[in-house]
Amino acid sequence: MEQRLEGRAGDIRRLMQDFIDERLAGKLEKLADEDPKRDELIEQFQFDNWIADAVKKIGWLQVATHVVKLTDPKAKGTSLFVEPAVMASQGLVGTHALGSDFIDDVVGSAAALNAYAFISLEYEGISLLQMAIAEDPDFRNALNDDAYVARELSNKIARIMHPGEEKSSHALAKQVYWLVGDDPTDNQEFVLLAPLHSSSIAHEVYKNVQYSLYGEPTKLARKARRDNIFLEEGFCSYPGLAVQKLGSTKPQTVSQRNLQRGGNNYLLASLPPKWKSQGIKPPLYTGSVFKRFGRRREARWLASDLLRFLQAQPPANLDARDRVDSYLAALVDELVLFSSEFRVLEPGWSADVNCRLPLEQQLWLDAGRADDDEAFARLREQEDWVELICATFARWLNGWLKPLGTGDNEHHEWQARLKRQLDALQQELPHV
Secondary structure, three states: OOOOOOHHHHHHHHHHHHHHHHHHHHHHOOOOOOOOHHHHHHHHOOHHHHHHHHHHHHOOEEEEOEEHHHOOOOOOOOOEOOOHHHOOOOOOOOHHHHOOOOOOEEEEOHHHHHHHHHHOOEEOOEEHHHHHHOOOHHHHHHHOOOHHHHHHHHHHHHHHHOOOOOOOOOOOOOOEEEEOOOOOOOHHHEEEEOOOEEHHHHHHHHHHHHHHHHOHHHHHHHHHHHOOOOOOOOOOOOOOOEEEEOOOOOHHHOOHHHHHOOOEEEEOOOOOOOOOOOOOOOOOOOOOOHHHHHOOHHHHHHHHHHHHHHHOOOOOOHHHHHHHHHHHHHHHHHHHHHHHHHHHOOOOHHHOOOOOOOHHHHHHHOHHHHHOOHHHHHHHHOOHHHHHHHHHHHHHHHHHOHHHOOOHHHHHHHHHHOHHHHHHHHHHHHHO
8 A cells, every 4th residue: 555655755756756757647648548558657657667667768878068969969978967066177168167067968868868857857946867866765755655676766766876887988978188107109008088178167058159149238228238228237249159060950959058058169269369351341232142252263173173074974873972072062062161261241231121041051150140139039040941052052063064964963962972971061051
């Protein structure tokens, strides 16, 4: 017979039960009343059954502050949990600066993230995970009526902090040989360092930048600036702010915090001073900057060389494919260089009444406008405009290859062949 819990243990049990009931309700509302799966779901969401399954899934996870997949989503090495307060301070901003006020991350199977949300529940400011680590007796009583079973479940939850796996790096993780001795010709005087990306500080930076860009005080300050009204408080701006997308359409495969950020990781500008060039003018009175791009000497040379190579009807082998890919990669690099030249212009030039560029090209080339134009900034956060730029680039290239008799089918083929290079271009476009 189930024990009726009172006091603090009872409150913790009700907190758990409410979490489980909420998720069950969300699944049941999608099923018809006569659906046989309803009984199966109700059985799975019985308190003891659900807790046992959640604890099993927790074993697939690890709490971390430094996540290897933030270097490369395909890396399979070890992530680490290191409390910032114990890290050495070198007089620079780093994870150590967070002290005891930090947010950790969780890595592992994306299918188990709901279980992590469960142990992140808080009662009186203390999470269920912290209770498990502290061997809280009320928490154990709330977990299960059997004291032995409750202790085993609690211990398994606490183990998420120390999974006990052997530490390893990976070919896709960063690795640097560092000289620790005096003789660089002696291999034994080097150690291999594996720098890990700090998820904790990345999340702190993200929260602060988001608040600075989109918080209510910023909205009021920007409105006052537009209306030419004095306001005591100012607002923060981040010129040259870049966004690194991690995990593509599945940010949860990297980490829980990366999922919360939508895969967005802010990078502050680290650039040499800008200088104004008399040669760069805003692309006004034109419907596309690709006309200007096509007049660049390097772009013309590359497109012409690619056309001549294809007109020679090279054999359909790996060498020919590699050479075509090299031309495409060079053209993409040239396009990124072309777009970067517009950074010297005064931000907001695309708002000129004489700017006839399509919206996606304005978002691409006038990134600085987002600092003072909130609607523009929101549009820039979306991904659709990047795809449109890539499609326009493919059409531009198709036009150069028209002597080959290219058409719609060839256009789609070029987009497919450009896929690897366009992936790289999509990473660059939001940055410029």
